[in-house]
Amino acid sequence: MGQYVQVEDNVKIFVEDIGQGVPVIFLHGWPANHLMFEYQYTLLASHGYRCIGMDIRGFGKSDAPWESYSYDRMADDVRAVIDELHLENAALVGFSMGGAIASRYMSRHIGHGITRLLLAGAATPVFTRRPGIEYGMEPDEVTSQLIHATYENRPAMLNKLGLKFTKTKSNPGMLVWLGLLCYQASHHGTIKAAASLRDEDLRQDLAAIQIPTTVFHGQKDKIVEPELGELTAQSIAGSRIVRFEDSGHAMLFDEPEKFNEELLTFLDGMKMEYDPLNSVESQRSL
Template identity: 55%
Template structure:
């Protein structure tokens, strides 16, 4: 069942709400939408979980305002959905930039109504390199990517998709599957795609991470070239009591490269 939740005046987010039972919120990565988790929704809803996928502003079926793509605003959007749906004891699952938004949510809102946190290939502590932080993408490369979005978004998405999957996991990734991921990216607004990537380029979560006091599991593809394994190492060191699950044959999209292992580990996290 899909519904719309108004998160601020004249801005509503599309929320997919499937199943009954324990609520699990899924935050998608850039430049996709909540449909990237459809295989998890199908499976977990059969296991007694309520799967809630939020299309971030600018992506999927959500509204795409001209502005409002800072991590603070995106985290506030999540709180608005939790309040509107009257959720409690939530399992929060954030992938890539969704993981970054989840980190900001936990710090900004004190882990409000969250029972456990899963960070999947999270774009944190920071996505781009900066002083005393030699990890991730160089700022000039991020600038070039933004320029490419403005010039030829379909080609940029195809190029990004080629880095997204390793293809050496449990099963080969078919061309139609890659086309499907490309289509999810094309469903986003151009300006939401640009401005969210600008937040990826500029935002820094290093001060947020020590504020997380909720039980946290970190999922990391060890062949990830978008959010490299160093990110997971830093998250593990920064979040007290956190645990790390490694996917040795996965790139960034470990839920696609090693789907059986991913689902098994996700269910272990939810128990």
């Protein structure tokens, strides 16, 4: 079921609410929308989970204000959705820029409503290089290859990005579908969110995370280097890292079976805590 949640600055955020049970909130990457997780929604709903997919402002069906694309603002949007839907004891899953927003949410809102965190190919601790971190894109690369390229020719920029998105090119239909999701984003939202990717720093946010956290990262990632995944895991006390040896940035498309199995493993322990009467094995037999 789709609905809109109006947030503090009168922006309407689109939310898809599928299934019943333990809530799992999904934050998509730049510049896609919540539908990038549609295979996970179908899987998890059949295993007794409630999937909450939200379109980040500027993307998908959400409003696209001219300003306000900072991680703080987008983390506040997540809080508004959690409060409007009365979500408690939820898992938060963030992919790429969605992982960065999830990390800011955990710090800024002290993990309100969240008991487990999954960061998949997250743009953390930073997306661009800076003193103290020698991995990631150079800031001027983001400006030229993502921001200026979007000003000049957004389809061409998306096509070039798509070549780096997954390791395998054996499924061209999937890349076309992902491209169509990205075309639904607003032009200015795509640009201004890319500036946040370039400029934001999440090192202090990661250090503040105090709930069970799992990091997924493709070992052939050409967008967020594997070393950044390692740094992310090292920065979060007690976190666990799952390495996808045959994946690029989008491990959920390069190694879908492993991604889904590891996602269920991440969530199953949480389900037992949420409802001890649930049998993990019986849910998996559905």
